[in-house]
Amino acid sequence: MLELGQDEIAKYPFLADAGQYLKDKGFTLEQFGTDPDLKQLVDKAFDRIQVAANGKIYKSDLVEAQVSKEAALPREVFSFLLAIVLLKLSGMHTLIKRFSLAEARRAEKYLEKDLANISDESKKELAIRVIDDLFSVQVEKLDDYFVIPVSDYLKHSINFHEREWKLINRHVENGQVFLTPHETVRLIRKELGTYINSKIINAKTPAMISGFEDSVNKLVSLSKKFVTFTVTTGEYPPCIKHVIEVLEKGENLPHSGRFMLASFLLSKGQSVEQIAPLFKNAPDYNERVTLYQLNHLAGISGSGTKYTCPSCEKLKTQDLCFAIPECDNIINPLQFGKKRK
Amino acid sequence: MKETDIKFLEDSFKKYYFEHFDLISVPERTSEREFGYQKFNSGMIRHISIKNDKELHLLFMQNIPSDVYCSNAYYTFPNLPMNEKDWKEADLIFDIDAKDLNLSCRENHTVSICNECNEVSKNSEHCLKCNSIKIEKKSLPCKNCIDSSKTEVSKLSEVLIDDLAIAKENIYVYFSGNEGFHVYVYDSQFQQIGSRERSELTDYIMFNASIPETFGMKRFKPNRSSFPDFNEKGWRGRFSKHVFCSKSKRSKIISELIVNGYPAFQKTIDDVAEKIGVKIDPNVTMDIHRIFRLPGSINSKSGLTKIRCKNLTEFDPYIKASFLSDDSVEVFANCPIEFCLKNKKFGPYTNEKVTIPIFAAVYMICKKLATIA
Numbered sequence: 207m208l209e210l211g212q213d214e215i216a217k218y219p220f221l222a223d224a225g226q227y228l229k230d231k232g233f234t235l236e237q238f239g240t241d242p243d244l245k246q247l248v249d250k251a252f253d254r255i256q257v258a259a260n261g262k263i264y265k266s267d268l269v270e271a272q273v274s275k276e277a278a279l280p281r282e283v284f285s286f287l288l289a290i291v292l293l294k295l296s297g298m299h300t301l302i303k304r305f306s307l308a309e310a311r312r313a314e315k316y317l318e319k320d321l322a323n324i325s326d327e328s329k330k331e332l333a334i335r336v337i338d339d340l341f342s343v344q345v346e347k348l349d350d351y352f353v354i355p356v357s358d359y360l361k362h363s364i365n366f367h368e369r370e371w372k373l374i375n376r377h378v379e380n381g382q383v384f385l386t387p388h389e390t391v392r393l394i395r396k397e398l399g400t401y402i403n404s405k406i407i408n409a410k411t412p413a414m415i416s417g418f419e420d421s422v423n424k425l426v427s428l429s430k431k432f433v434t435f436t437v438t439t440g441e442y443p444p445c446i447k448h449v450i451e452v453l454e455k456g457e458n459l460p461h462s463g464r465f466m467l468a469s470f471l472l473s474k475g476q477s478v479e480q481i482a483p484l485f486k487n488a489p490d491y492n493e494r495v496t497l498y499q500l501n502h503l504a505g506i507s508g509s510g511t512k513y514t515c516p517s518c519e520k521l522k523t524q525d526l527c528f529a530i531p532e533c534d535n536i537i538n539p540l541q542f543g544k545k546r547k
Numbered sequence: 548m549k550e551t552d553i554k555f556l557e558d559s560f561k562k563y564y565f566e567h568f569d570l571i572s573v574p575e576r577t578s579e580r581e582f583g584y585q586k587f588n589s590g591m592i593r594h595i596s597i598k599n600d601k602e603l604h605l606l607f608m609q610n611i612p613s614d615v616y617c618s619n620a621y622y623t624f625p626n627l628p629m630n631e632k633d634w635k636e637a638d639l640i641f642d643i644d645a646k647d648l649n650l651s652c653r654e655n656h657t658v659s660i661c662n663e664c665n666e667v668s669k670n671s672e673h674c675l676k677c678n679s680i681k682i683e684k685k686s687l688p689c690k691n692c693i694d695s696s697k698t699e700v701s702k703l704s705e706v707l708i709d710d711l712a713i714a715k716e717n718i719y720v721y722f723s724g725n726e727g728f729h730v731y732v733y734d735s736q737f738q739q740i741g742s743r744e745r746s747e748l749t750d751y752i753m754f755n756a757s758i759p760e761t762f763g764m765k766r767f768k769p770n771r772s773s774f775p776d777f778n779e780k781g782w783r784g785r786f787s788k789h790v791f792c793s794k795s796k797r798s799k800i801i802s803e804l805i806v807n808g809y810p811a812f813q814k815t816i817d818d819v820a821e822k823i824g825v826k827i828d829p830n831v832t833m834d835i836h837r838i839f840r841l842p843g844s845i846n847s848k849s850g851l852t853k854i855r856c857k858n859l860t861e862f863d864p865y866i867k868a869s870f871l872s873d874d875s876v877e878v879f880a881n882c883p884i885e886f887c888l889k890n891k892k893f894g895p896y897t898n899e900k901v902t903i904p905i906f907a908a909v910y911m912i913c914k915k916l917a918t919i920a
Contacts, residue, residue, distance in 0.1 A: 356711060357736040360744035373751040375761040379780045381712025381736060456680050461830065489680050509630040520746070523755045523829075 214332060216279045217316040219286035220309065220402045221336070224409070227287065231280060238288060239417025247281060251288035252421045258308030259301055259428060263315070294411040295422045298429035306403035313398060314391045321345075321352065321387035340401055341394050352390045353382040362393045367519055367537045443542035444528040445521055446470055456487040462516075462524045464488075465503070466539070470515040472504050473540055515540050551919045552912050553587040557611045559871050559909050560845055563852075564607045567870060570852065571843035573603050579621040579635065583838045584612035587847070593838060596626035613847035616838035619731070629836060636738040639745070640839060641752075642831035643699045644727035645692035656884045657686040660915055667881050667916065685914045687886045688726045696727045697859055702825045703730055706752050710781050711735070722864045724846025724853040729839065746833040754782060754824030757816055762786055764804065764812040774801050789823050790815070850909035866890060871906035878908050882916040 215222050228234065238244045257264045286309070293302050320333035334345050343358045356378060363371045377384040385393065414422070442450070449463045459467075464485065471481050478500040485496050498507070505512035517538050521527040536542055564571070574580060583593030584606065593616070597603050607615070618625065619640045623633035646653070653670075659682040660667050661674035668675040674682055686692075700720055707713040719731040737748065750756055759765070762783060763773035775783035777794045790804075791797040804812055831837065840846060840853045852870050856862040865888050873889075880896035880903075887893070893907045900920050911917035 355736050356748075357740050357744070360740055360747050364743045364747055369756055369758050370760065372756050373747050374754060374757045374782065377781065377783075378710050378751070381710075489682060491681075509628070511630070519756070523750055 210332075212279050216282040217320075218313055218336065219283045220313070220405055222283065222287075224287045224290065227283060235291060235412060235415050238284075239415045245417060247284045248288055248292070248418060248421055250281070250285040251292055252424065254285050254289045255292060255301060255305055255425065256428065258305040259432070261304070261308070263308055263312050290406050290409060291412060291415070292418065292421050292425060293406060294409060295414060295418060296425040296429070297411070298425060300432045301425060301429050302406050303403060304432070306406060307399045309402050310395055310399035313402075314395055318387050318391045321390060337390070337394060341397050343394065345390060348384070350386075351377075351384040352387060353384055354390070356381055356383055359383040359393070362397065365396050367517065369519075437545055439543035439545075441543050443533065443536075443539045444530050445526050445539055448528050449526070450484065453484055453487055456489065458489050460524075463526055464499075465513075466516055466521060466524075466526055468500055468503050469513045470539055472500075472512070473515055478504055478506070548588055548912075548915075549918055555876070555919050556587060556613070556847070556850075556909060556912060559850070559905055560613070561608075561611050562872060563845060563870055564604075564611075567843070567852075568600075568604050570854070570870075571603065571607070571841065572600050573597060574617060574842075576621055579623070579625060581618040581620070581622060581625040581632070581838060582606070582841075583616040584610060585614045585847075586610060587613045594626050594628065596624075612844075615841045615844040617841045618836070618838045620835055620837075634835065637835045639732035639735055639737050639748075640832060640837075641703055641730040641732075642723070642727065642828040643696050643703070643730065643826065644723070644828060645688050645696050646686060646726055647828060648692075648695050648699065648826050650692060650695055652689055652691045653686060656689050656692075656886075657684055658883060658916070659684055667883065669883065683915070685916065686726065687882075687884045687914065692726060693864060697862075699826050700728050700730060700859060702823075703752065703827065706825060707732060710751075711737075720856045720859055721842055722851075722854050722856055722862065722868050724840060724844075724851045724868065725848045728856070729853070742833050742835050745835065746829065749827060749829040749832045751782075752825045752827060753829065754820040757782070757820065759809055759812040759816065762812075762816065764809060766809045769805050769809075771801055771805070774804075785823055786816075786819060789819055848913055850906065850913045869906050869910075871909050873904045873906065875902050876905050876908045877902045877920040878911065878917040879920050880911055880917040882911050882914075886910070 210218070210221060215227070233244070238248055254264045289305065293305060317333050317336065334347075337343050337345055341362070343354055343362065345352050345354050347353075356373065359376070360373065363373065369375060373383070446467060449459055449467045452459045452463070453467075467484070468481055471484075472478075478497065481500055482493070482496050485491055501507040503513045515538060516524075518527060518529070518533070518536060521539070533542060536544075578596060578598055580597070581593065582595040582597050582603075583591055584595075585591050595606075597606065606612070618637070620637035621635045623635065625632060657670040658667050659669070659671045659674065661677060661679055662681040662683055663679040664674060664677045666674050666676040670684070672682070673680045704715075704718055704720075707718060708715055713732055713735050717733045717735065719733070721729045721731070723729050737745070740748075762775055763769070765773075774797075775787040777787050777791060777797060778784065779787060787797070791800050804815065807815075842853050842855060845852055850871060851864060851868040854864075854868050856867075865886075869888050878901060879898070880894070880901050881898050882894045882896045885892060885894045888907050888910060889904075891904075891907070893903060893911075896917075908917060908919075912919070
């Protein structure tokens with residue numbers, strides 16, 4: 207466990223042991239529901255969730271000038287801990303997800319600042335240690351950059367869909383990737399969100415605390431705003447249409463194209479028996495092999511893993527993407543034609 | 548394949564294995580690897596675990612396999628089904644194959660064999676006799692194929708060593724036994740990365756999916772100073788050497804690139820990628836459960852041996868990887884392409900009975916261009 211100072215807990219409250227923190231400060235959760243001075247903090251916690259739910263980052267009182275103020279720091283931590291209590295009491299997973307992501311982005315700002323702040327050695331070290339402890343990424347400072355091993359970089363960058371994050375679009379030298387403080391922190395955003403999310407999910411749900419009911423009820427109705435319905439047009443995306451055309455003409459389709467088509471149709475609910483005849487025209491068609499491979503993809507034989515359709519980015523590099531305007535920034539062909547209502 | 552041909556190939560392979568056990572040894576950390584083999588006209592038998600050379604040689608003698616394979620991955624239980632093996636890590640492997648290099652010479656030495664009427668025609672998309680599209684292509688790679696593959700191996704080594712800090716002594720190059728090379732990388736920082744990460748790594752090595760910004764070009768108000776320098780490391784350096792040709796031309800070419808604009812720059816990148824990107828088979832590198840032809844074993848697509856190339860420049864597979872007997876045998880050959888093995892020229896043969904050395908007969912029978920008379 208990292209040793210943290212008061213201002214560090216305020217910046218990275220998810221690193222604190224919540225129960226222990228309250229105990230150390232001499233409070234119980236019940237007091238927050240009854241004591242009028244402390245109750246303000248429950249409202250503050252509610253605000254913190256509401257801001258997150260709307261996709262914004264909670265603006266804290268932690269403006270540089272105020273950091274020294276003894277009172278501001280614990281308030282900051284309390285509002286985070288109470289927000290978790292409220293979320294647990296409401297049981298609304300969509301809100302927990304949104305809250306985790308927003309908190310991750312908030313912490314990201316501080317991490318970035320701490321990394322860039324080279325005049326203060328200890329701050330830089332904390333940021334580097336947080337990244338190493340939580341995400342096993344070994345960051346080293348090299349001139350104006352932060353460098354991390356290519357293998358560590360890849361483990362995180364594969365979660366990004368933008369081309370700028372591909373290794374080819376990075377400065378790579380000597381087995382290491384060169385990043386700015388901003389990029390270093392951005393690299394672990396998703397994992398930071400996942401980390402905070404799992405901490406909340408794994409936290410114990412307390413019994414309803416008197417004085418918390420109002421806020422909890424408001425959260426339940428707030429979460430209804432985020433329920434979405436999707437409708438699908440049912441039309442195939444251009445990449446799928448293209449490979450079907452190739453097969454119909456009896457031309458040879460590379461393995462990657464066959465994989466895409468089969469995994470796409472399986473995900474859309476078609477059976478192996480429905481899909482197999484599509485490959486009949488292939489010059490090297492062999493019924494036994496086709497069925498074996500389809501069953502394998504469907505998870506019926508072999509390891510039992512169900513394969514899913516490759517991402518648009520992957521298909522681009524395999525020359526299988528024929529994007530049209532209707533693709534509209536989807537990241538997987540399976541999303542084609544889906545509209546939120 | 549006909550029974551007589553299989554019998555002949557099995558006898559020839561068996562003799563090689565018996566006489567050349569010195570060339571076949573188990574890889575390091577043997578008991579953590581998965582082995583597999585195929586017999587002629589039969590499916591793959593895999594999920595085998597082997598302890599030492601003795602067990603491996605026994606497998607060869609008992610089964611007379613057409614092909615033998617071993618995993619680059621290390622498992623706790625290599626003989627269990629895939630999802631119970633407990634994958635630990637895997638060596639990095641790259642496959643460079645002449646057929647993936649878009650070489651113009653391919654046309655001259657590729658034949659199409661009809662699966663329906665067995666007609667052998669010059670490279671074509673359908674059978675010239677019965678018009679069937681169920682054809683199988685066979686190529687007899689020429690010197691240009693091998694040299695071009697070697698160039699890719701050198702390009703790959705440069706990226707591995709300079710960009711990815713892989714120690715030269717941890718890179719092993721093998722002739723695949725047919726049309727290309729397998730490059731193994733041991734003890735790198737990449738041992739434990741999974742399939743998706745390996746796929747990203749292949750995009751890097753192949754120079755796939757790069758964007759103009761990486762090379763200094765912006766959509767709006769591009770800045771001359773962000774373009775790569777001639778001596779830069781990594782892809783920016785290789786890009787500038789290829790595009791600018793010389794230091795003195797750099798400035799002039801940057802001006803041209805800026806004038807031509809952003810979309811044209813993307814086109815330039817794509818053209819450059821085709822030339823300087825390393826042409827590896829991405830599917831091989833990203834597969835972390837694959838079994839690979841075992842070094843020292845024969846490739847049944849050619850009868851040549853998969854063998855380590857310590858000196859790549861001088862390596863000639865048609866001399867160094869052909870280990871079969873010089874004794875004579877009579878075959879019916881229908882091989883429209885001339886080829887050279889052990890410094891001797893053979894073919895072309897048009898449906899004729901010829902007496903040739905066993906090593907040449909095996910080569911043609913493996914390519915389905917001859918049968919035992």
